[in-house]
Amino acid sequence: MNTALLRRCLREPRVRVGVVLTGLVLLITFVGPFFSPHAHNDIVGAPYTTPNGTALLGTDYLGEDVLSRVLAGGRSIVWIAFVGTLLGVAVGAAIGMTAAYSGGVVDELLMRTMDVLRAFPPLVLILLLLAMAKASEGLMPLIVAVAWVPQVARVAYGAAREVVSREYVESAETLGAPRLRIVRKEILPNVMTPLMVEFGLRLTWSIGIVTAMSFLGVGLQPPAADWGLMIKENYQGLALQPWGVVLPVLCIAVFTFGTNLITEGFSWTVARVSSQEGES
Template sequence: MASTLTRTLRQMPVTAMLGIAIIVAYAIVAILAPLLAPYGEAEIVGAQFEPQGGDHLLGTDNLGRDMLSRLIWGARNTVGVALVTTALAFAIGAVTGLLAATLGGWPDMILSRIVDILMAVPALIFTLLALSALGPGVWNLVMVIAVLDATRVYRLTRATAMNVIVMDYVEAARLRGEGTWWIIRREVLPNIAAPLIAEFGLRFCFVFLTISALSFLGLGLPPPMADWGGMVRDNAALITFGDTTPLLPAACIAVLTVAVNFVVDWMLHRASGLKD
């Protein structure tokens, strides 16, 4: 086990190592946010738009809240909600996709038509309409985005599982009398795990950016929760005066997205079996 890990680390490109280091750093900040943040996420500690320096290293926002503290708390809120949403989307999409591929027939047809209907509507428009109808709230946001992203996971899972389900060893398992869940768990899932893991990283990026975009539009995480997309909106007026404060949360979003893509690219390269 140790030798395998060592060999993997030696073969890992610099970009993947950098991506993993950034992801770990974000995770540490998110987990230890209450200890690292100088102030509470909603605590007003100064005047509006105080400059950077002094008691407030990155200045204050439009309500006088410490920007550094808001950025740290935003790591927990924005990344945490995106991770929960992605996990829920995968739970829904992967299970239904595996069932559709394994069972075939009417279950496959009904599930596929439902997914086609959901994918026919532009995702952002559907999300805005659903959130406007359901109202603001973290769980409403999570459920709407998870259902929409589950359609993409379903399509990938079903396509990859269909290539495995026709193999001779799967047919042999059926002839032995193995049940559907046994075939999914022991025969199908292990053979499609690599593309699904890579897709999880890509889905996380899309969900992360969607939540940030919705927060910028005012339909994301409800105030006073610290959220990077909402922080860009709240401080956007400073750009007119040449202040870089609104770019700080935007940079946090961009850096994490690039880091995750570095790791996903490496994982896809490994799964493909190609050599440099």
């Protein structure tokens, strides 16, 4: 994505609102723990205590401070979703571009394999992988990445197919440039825009999936501080002390909405620019 297009995207109101919302959640996630009144696993009162001087937003099902757990609980979702999405997009893009540029048997082998994996819904594929391997915070980004690889590979393949036959690619081949260099220098820059949009879309889905894994009990386990896990742990006491559920739900919703607005704004701007260039 060139600088002019990036500036135009950042002028889009939806992108600006999305950046503010996402930035707010990231600020809470990375700066909030330094202002936490208690350690996230400290027992500060009876279970489901309403807000008071010791626990400003009350306590959870064990008597832990809700505010402290919310301030500490965003890091896992943010880093797992981001790293998992980044790995999935990187590997999927590499597979898609390699298949599009190589053609023939390599194309068929790679893309038919991706089509088989695409037959599994991402959440089902993730649950299947988690059933085969013990869930851990270090493993979860890899599992999320595997779920996105076939989806991204198909997008990258479609975008790269339009590029491989262009003159500058043929010129690089004529000059004897290595195949890897051609993919990296000639094809990748010209498919970067759809890949950036795809990254934003997959990141939005990753946030929901990582949350769902914790809520279903196959993600992070107690005593870890995690927004999805907080919802699972405290929903039975919602009528007694709602903040243990409402606040993590609100954080997840704002984060998801913010990343979705950024993706929509980028997609709309890129489509508009492409349409204007086509008319001219």
